[in-house]
Amino acid sequence: MSTRDKARAGARPHHAGPEELVQTAAMARRFYLDGKSKIEIAEEFGISRFKVARTLETAIRDGLIRLEIRLPPELDAERSDALRTRYGLSHAIVFTSQVQDPGGAALVTRRLGAVAAGLLAEIVTEDDVLGLIWGPEIEALGPELTTLARCTVVQLCGVTPLRPVDANAVEAVRRAAAVSRGVAYPIYAPLLLPDGATARMLRRQPGIVEAVGRFSQVTKAVITVGAWGPELSTIYDALSDAERENYRSQGACAEVSGHLLDGEGRIVAPELTERIIAISFEELRRVPDVILLADGSQRAAATAAALKTGLFNGIVTDTGVAEYLLA
C-alpha cells in the first residue's frame, strides 16, 4: 500500500488523501497537545514510531502543522533575538514602531518608557542598586514604573533642563524610589559645567557626593544615547555653536553619559569629560548590567556607535533602530 502511495504521489508535493490528513492531524494533536509519546501514538495507530516521527516531521516541513508564537503585538521577538545574538547581549527588547508615524517620535519614546519599565520590574531585585541616567527616554520611563523591587535608586548624572518638560528632570529617580519603596539619590546639579574645576567642586558637594559616591555600587544602570544634533543630545543642546561644530569635526556622532563618541565608539573630546557630572565609562564598565535605551531612527547611527563601546549588555529599542543595527 505504501508503494502505491509513492506511485500516486508522483512529484514532491505529495497530494495527500483525506485519511492521511486526518490521521496526521490526530497524531499531531496527540503528540504536541496531549503530550503522548511517539511510541504510544505508534501503538495506537499500528505503525512504527519512526513512521510517526517522519509523518510529523514532514507535516511541519510542509506547513500542515505550524507553530504560532503569540506575543504582545508591541514586542518584536525576531529582531529582539537577532539583536541579542548579534551583539552578544543579555537583554535585548525590540518593540514595534510605526516608522511612518509623523509626529510619532514622542509617542515612540513613551512606548520605550513603558517597555523599559516592564523590563526593570522584571529584572531588578531587592539587592540591586539601580542607576538612572538623565534623558528624554528616562523621563518617559518614570511614569510607567508601577512595580519595582525594593531597591536603591541612584541618579547617574546631572541635569540641564533646557525645555519646559525637563522641569521634572529628576522625577524619574524619585518615582522609581517611590515605587520601589527604596532610597533615592538624586543629583541636583547641571550635567555640563563651564570647566573641570567647577565640576570637581560640585561633585564633592553634600547631596551630590552621596549619589556620585554610589556610582561604584550600581548593579543595574539604565543609559540613554544621544545623537549629535539638536534635540537629540542633552550635551549638544547645552553647548555653543562653535563647540558643537568643533566636536562634529572631530567625528562626534553619539553621546553617552556625557561622553562624546565617534562612529567607532571611541571617546572624542576627553576634555569634555572633566566638565560633566556623570558616571564614567570606567565605573560603568564595572556595572554588571548596563541597559541602553535607544529610540528613534535619528539615533540609529549613534546607537551603533554606543554599542561598539562594549559597555552595554542590554538594549531596549524600536524596530527602526533595530533594523539599522542588524543591516
Next chain:
Amino acid sequence: MSTRDKARAGARPHHAGPEELVQTAAMARRFYLDGKSKIEIAEEFGISRFKVARTLETAIRDGLIRLEIRLPPELDAERSDALRTRYGLSHAIVFTSQVQDPGGAALVTRRLGAVAAGLLAEIVTEDDVLGLIWGPEIEALGPELTTLARCTVVQLCGVTPLRPVDANAVEAVRRAAAVSRGVAYPIYAPLLLPDGATARMLRRQPGIVEAVGRFSQVTKAVITVGAWGPELSTIYDALSDAERENYRSQGACAEVSGHLLDGEGRIVAPELTERIIAISFEELRRVPDVILLADGSQRAAATAAALKTGLFNGIVTDTGVAEYLLA
C-alpha cells in the same frame, strides 16, 4: 532574582515581563523551528535544560505558544479522531456540512462522494478487490473518482431504479473500473425480488454469478446505510406500504446492503434477506476493510444502528451525523 519573580508574579496568571516573553519566544523558535536541542538552548541562554523545558511547557500551557494544525477546511479533524477512537475504527473521516443549508442534502451527498473518492484513491491498492454497494452516496462517488489503483471492482448488490437519476445506477462501478483500468463486475439485476426463489435463480445467471461469486474476494467494501423512510432507503422505496409498516412495527430503523436493522443493529425480517441480491453480512464480515458512507442527519440514528453491527471499520460522514454518533 527568581524569588522576586515569584513575589512579583502574585497569583496564577504570572504577569510576565517583556524580557521573559521575548526570551521564551526565542527559545520556542530555537526549539520548534530551528530544531535545536533543549541542551543547546540551555547553554546558549545560560540556564539549565530543565528550565528550558519548563519554560516551553508553561508557554504552551498558557497559550503563548500555540500549535496550529492546518487542514483543508472541509475536513473535521477533531470529530474524525473522536469517531475513530470511540468506535475503534481504522478509517474515520468527518467532513463539514452546513446543517442549516435548506436544499443542501444533495450537496452534502456530493461532498461525501468527493471525500470518499479521495479516501479510495488513498487506500486502494492494486491487489485490492473493491466492492461497491448501490445507493445515492455511491452515485455521488462515481463522478468524483479520478485516481484509483488498478484494482478489480465488484458491484455488491442489485439495483432498483425508482428515480430518474437512478438510470445510471451501475455507473459508479463502471466509472471506478475505468479510472483504475481494472476489471468491472456490475450486476444488472434488481436489488429486491418478489420472492427467494427468483432471487436464487437470478444469482446463478451468467453476468450476475461472476459478480456474486467474487463477493468473497472483496478486500475493500464501500457500503451505504439507509434510514427507514421514503427517499432514505433503496429497500423502503421498493416495498409496499403494508410491508413498510410491518417492518417498521418490527423495529426497522436502518437498512444496510438490503438487510433491515433495528436500533441495536440486529437484523429484523430475515425473510427479506432471501429476496435480495446483495452481499451478506457473513461475507461482509470477512472483508478486511468495510467503509460506511453516511450523510444527512435523517440517517444519523440509522448510522448508529449500522455501526452496532460491528461490520464496519471505516466511516465517511458529515458533521451532523458525527455529532449524533458522539453525543
Next chain:
DNA sequence: GGGCTATCTGCTCATTTGGGCGCCATGCGC
C-alpha cells in the same frame, strides 16, 4: 521568631527520540 508551606531549582535514572545504516520493493532506462 519559628515552623510550615509553596515554589523553584537541579539532579538521577528510565524512557524517548533521532541520525545514520542497511534492506527491500518499485520504477526506470537500457
Next chain:
DNA sequence: GCGCATGGCGCCCAAATGAGCAGATAGCCC
C-alpha cells in the same frame, strides 16, 4: 527483461528528554 537508482521502512545506538525527588529559599501564619 535486467541491473540501477530511488525512496520508504525499520533497526541500532547514542543523545536528548521527562518524571519524580530532595534541597533550598522566601513568604506566611501564629
